[in-house]
Amino acid sequence: MKFITARKNGQSFVGVLDASETLVLPLTKKENGFDFPQSMIECIELGDEFVKQAERVLQQASQSDFLELDAVELLAPIPRPRKNIFCVGKNYREHVIEMGSKDDIPEHVMVFTKAPTTVIASGAPILSHQEVTEQLDYEGELAVIIGKEGKAITKEEALDYIFGYTILNDVTARDLQSRHKQFFIGKSLDTTCPLGPCIVHKSVITDPSALQIETKVNGEVRQSSEKEKMIFPISEIISVLSQGMTLEPGDIIATGTPSGVGKGFNPPRFLRAGDEIEITIDQIGVLKNTVANL
Incomplete structure (x- = not known):
């Protein structure tokens, strides 16, 4: 459903x-x-x-x-989350390399968050925020929606705590991310978390690790996870987050992005006003947004 x-x-x-x-x-x-x-x-x-x-x-x-x-x-399926969106960084090997080197591949799950005020629907405009950033970037991701409260969840039982899945665009101001030496500000500008278009109940998706992500910018394929696998599977991400912290119904977890982000090109290919970003995940749908000149 x-x-x-x-x-x-x-x-x-x-x-x-x-x-x-x-x-x-x-x-x-x-x-x-x-x-x-x-x-x-x-x-x-x-x-x-x-x-x-x-x-x-x-x-x-x-x-x-x-x-x-x-x-x-x-x-957006959840128009205003009750808490910050959990985001997993550096969870695809080739993305880690394009942003640095093999030495940056993490040994443990890397987590940051986005503010609830970032969330917008599919079809809503992404503000360009020209007054604060010149390096707006896209990141197509599979997002998990938690279905029930849990703490100290084991990897073996983690998938039982999922309600469903959706698509998320972790839009990022790379210059702010670099300037402040942490992710929160560069990840939390208004409208930088397009979410949707729907939540697919977990009963529809038997193997979330097999879902393929494809991101297009103005019709050009930039990201494709066809040959990439997550470094840390969804079950491990949920388990790690729940150690000492309670997960609650409606919590959103973005599971990381594959290679092909704008910053990974030489020279970088950051978003500009008028650019259309279209993220497709099979069995879920298409999340589409355009960058506004604001």
Whole structure:
């Protein structure tokens, strides 16, 4: 199942896409005593019961219950996360090398965060932030959505704590990242975390490690993970994050980007106003955004 957050007539709602992915069924009705929450995080907190009820409503729905997807405003699946987005750095070998050398390949999971205010929807403009950066870059990534609370999670049980998967663009101001000697400021400019277009429930994806990422800029393929594998698998990332820290429903974990980022070219190929970034992950969809001249 694919879940979205959307808005129509000023009212936001959680919905589920039909098989064609051109129609959306709003989960807004109280059905057989079950009242669907109106935010994605609250839905995720309900766990398997939410998914079970959504499946039932989808099976029983008539054609008139659906809305044309083009007739609603698509929002990020989680428009405003409750906490910072967890991001894994240097998790693809060739990306590590293009940004430095083999000596930079990490022995342990490397984590930084992005502020919740960075999140925007597929289709929303990415601000160029010309007043503060000249080196805006893209990073296509698979993102994990945590489905239940957990702490001290083992690698063997880690995948049980996942609700689903989505696409994330870890847009980065490279000059700020370098200037401040840490990642947070360069990773947290407004609009620098396009997210979506949907969350695919984990039941749809049997092997997340096999999902391929492809990033295009103005139609040109820049990133492709076809021959690249994560250094640290998703199960290990979740386990490491949960040691001494509680993971909660709705937490977002970006799992790293493959080689082909703008800074990795010689000379670098940073984003400019008008550039269109399109990130595709099979079984999930396409996240598309354009850089605005602002």
